[in-house]
Amino acid sequence: MWHANQCVRPKVPRGRKEGGVATTGSRATSTQPRTRTRTRTRTRTRTRTRTSESDMAEPPSDTVGLTFREDTALTKMMRLRVSSLQRSGQKRQDGERLLLPHEAVYRLDFNIQGLNFSRWCFSLSGHGRVTITGISQNWTPDLTHLMTRQLLEPIGTFWRNADDPEDSAIKCLEADMQEFCERIAELAKVRKVMYFLFAFKDGAEAANLSCSLEFTPEI
Secondary structure: OOOOOOOOOOOOOOOOEEOOEEEEOOEEEEOOOHHHHHHHHHHHHHHHHHHHHHHHOOOOOOOEEEEOEEOHHHHHHHHHHHHHHHHHOOOOOOOEOOOOOOEEEEEEEOOOOOEEEEEEEEEEOOOEEEEEEEEOOOOOOOOOOOEHHHEOOOOEEEEEOOOOOOOOOOEEOHHHHHHHHHHHHHHHOOOOEEEEEEEEEOOOOHHHEEEEEEEEEOO
């Protein structure tokens, strides 16, 4: 299941109809008979309350939460590789994947190897797009350069468009996210750490991002 945390729950735009009531400013004008409107509005309010409580509920006690953290040393090492090639005028190795200016290297550390994916927890303030590309277990950054063949598919993508309200829900491709997380769970069985390329586009900033995964241990 995919889940995206929101810092602020979406607001109902002014002038939008909800539950048979058109909200305009501080007054609500009924568009249905009074008795029916009151009943329908009360029912929908209970539904929203249950959803809010579910979103804010604590994860089960057997859930393992893993937070993506930037590997600043590895990010710096890859940036030095780019600047070294630029100074010397040399070309990158055939098939080598260089770090782009808007990218950084993140990592997940697995204390438990047997995990089943449960959900994403993702929060992004403001607007922009964040893409997350997994790197296969074949990369040993202290020994070899990163190669394009070591990048996994599909990638994870989250975004909020510039014309969306800042408190609107984050968008994503859920099918890709599900497959992406299942790949992570598979690699967690044979790795104690996994690396990722985070790309920040269209105004997204690392300081405004919070991203983690929740797993349940295999029985």
